[in-house]
Amino acid sequence: MNFKVLLAGAIAIVFSFSPGFGQITNSPKVEEQSVPYVKIRRVELTDQQTIIHFQFVEKKAVQVQPRNLPFPINPRQKQQFQQPNAGAIWLDPETRLYKPGEIDVKFKFIKADNIPTSGSKEIMPGDTVNFVAYFERLDPGIEVFDFYEGRSTGGSQSWNFYGIHIKNPPKKDAKAPQATAKVDKPIKKPVQPAPATKPKIAEEPKPVEEPSEAEKPIEAEKSESALDKLKAGGLGKVAVGETISLPNVYFETSKVDLLPESYEELNTLVDLMKESENIKIRVEGHTDNVGDFDKNLELSRKRAESVRSYLIEKGIAADRIEAKGYGGTRPLAKGTSEVERSKNRRVEFVVTQM
Structure with a gap:
């Protein structure tokens, strides 16, 4: 060749x-x-x-x-x-x-x-x-x-x-050059310009929609929570990456404000996190897929942040909790009935570090 x-x-x-x-x-x-x-x-x-x-x-x-045709x-x-x-x-x-x-x-x-x-x-x-x-x-x-x-x-x-x-690793930081000789006077480093940000493309305003079912709290009787089962052994029994549902966390309709009915469940989580001081979590908000996609994402994120803020107010360090909203992109149920959609409107947390 x-x-x-x-x-x-x-x-x-x-x-x-x-x-x-x-x-x-x-x-x-x-x-x-x-x-x-x-x-x-x-x-x-x-x-x-x-x-x-x-x-x-x-x-x-x-x-x-x-079937049963009298002719070929x-x-x-x-x-x-x-x-x-x-x-x-x-x-x-x-x-x-x-x-x-x-x-x-x-x-x-x-x-x-x-x-x-x-x-x-x-x-x-x-x-x-x-x-x-x-x-x-x-x-x-x-x-x-x-x-x-x-x-x-x-x-x-x-x-x-x-x-x-996909494969899309972060950019590697350039290594700082090593000093080759000792100098008497400090060398002034050039001021690095602020990183450029992606320009935002203006979008045409969308008509205001009526609040969807995705924004309404789940109105149901108090459910047995996974937290109740963890009280005896604590969060130490939970593996990293495990998801724990919080079925008794409620919000005002179309808002991000926690209802008082949520406090008992969240106080239990506070106690468990105080007992297991090394554990870090990610609070996740979810909606159903009815209504505007962007609006549901924003709502779920803000509700997760409301839960995070409550935990911080109760004495949990801020660096132990992150908050994310996934809108309707992580459904538990695939049906379109109100009962099925209500299963997708939920708050969960994931253990990220033990």
């Missing part, structure tokens, strides 16, 4: 692993998705963009054999027994990427290949469509993100993916 060809191949391999050429994650892990027939095949990070490769597979036509079916007549019929696909240009639990960290849609964002593309039973969506570059260090297209309305099904795991 030609030496130059070998050299070119070796250089290509070396540079393919270089951080400057971006990161590629094939078949990334996805924690939750709204439909099973759209898959994320690859996520590619360049210097400027987040590129997501998808594959859409339409259901194949199902042969339905009619003509092959041409079989088409009327094929299901489903032709459909259509498109991608909403308002789709965006989020850092889970942080409403202010989102990345805008730029363009798409092989799928329309204005109008729709007809698909036939059994069709496979590979398409690509381009977004603003995820900040280095965001290794889990959500892809949110919107709520499913009017018979259309939105494509939402929650908890997409």
